[in-house]
Structure formats: structure tokens, C-alpha cells
Amino acid sequence: MxxxxxxxxxxxxxxxxxxxxxxLTEIDQAISENRLTEYRFRKAWADPWxxxxxxxxxxxxxxxxxxxxxxxxxx
Numbered sequence: 001m002x003x004x005x006x007x008x009x010x011x012x013x014x015x016x017x018x019x020x021x022x023x024l025t026e027i028d029q030a031i032s033e034n035r036l037t038e039y040r041f042r043k044a045w046a047d048p049w050x051x052x053x054x055x056x057x058x059x060x061x062x063x064x065x066x067x068x069x070x071x072x073x074x075x
Contacts, residue, residue, distance in 0.1 A: 030039035
């Protein structure tokens with residue numbers, strides 16, 4: 001027989017009147033542990049398009065900083 005602790009998908013309290021929101025439990029835990037920014041970054045990094053956007057944005061910022069430094073040093 002499966003124990004509730006061994007099967008995380010199984011409802012641990014079947015007589016609960018509140019609906020189980022399996023997709024939101026991780027967000028709820030992140031909020032309670034005050035790590036919502038880390039959660040959002042990990043979810044964005046897991047998505048290939050978001051990861052590309054993050055890399056391109058960071059590269060553009062670094063390129064601009066290099067441009068400003070080189071421009072100021074060449075005066």
C-alpha cells in the first residue's frame with residue numbers, strides 16, 4: 001500500500017474542503033520561504049526563449065559598458 005509520504009501526487013488529506021492546487025504549491029512554498037525571486041529566475045531559465053532573452057540582455061548591457069569604457073579611455 002502506498003504511503004502518502006512516498007507518493008507526492010496523492011492527496012494527503014482527502015476530506016479537506018479546500019481544492020488542491022498542485023501547480024501552485026511550489027509558488028506558495030517559495031513565498032513562505034521568501035525566495036520568490038529565485039523561483040521566478042529558475043522558471044525563466046528553464047524556458048529556452050526566456051533563457052535566450054536573459055543571455056542577450058546581459059550581453060547587451062556588458063557590450064554597452066565596454067563601449068562606454070573604451071569611449072572614455074580613447075579621449
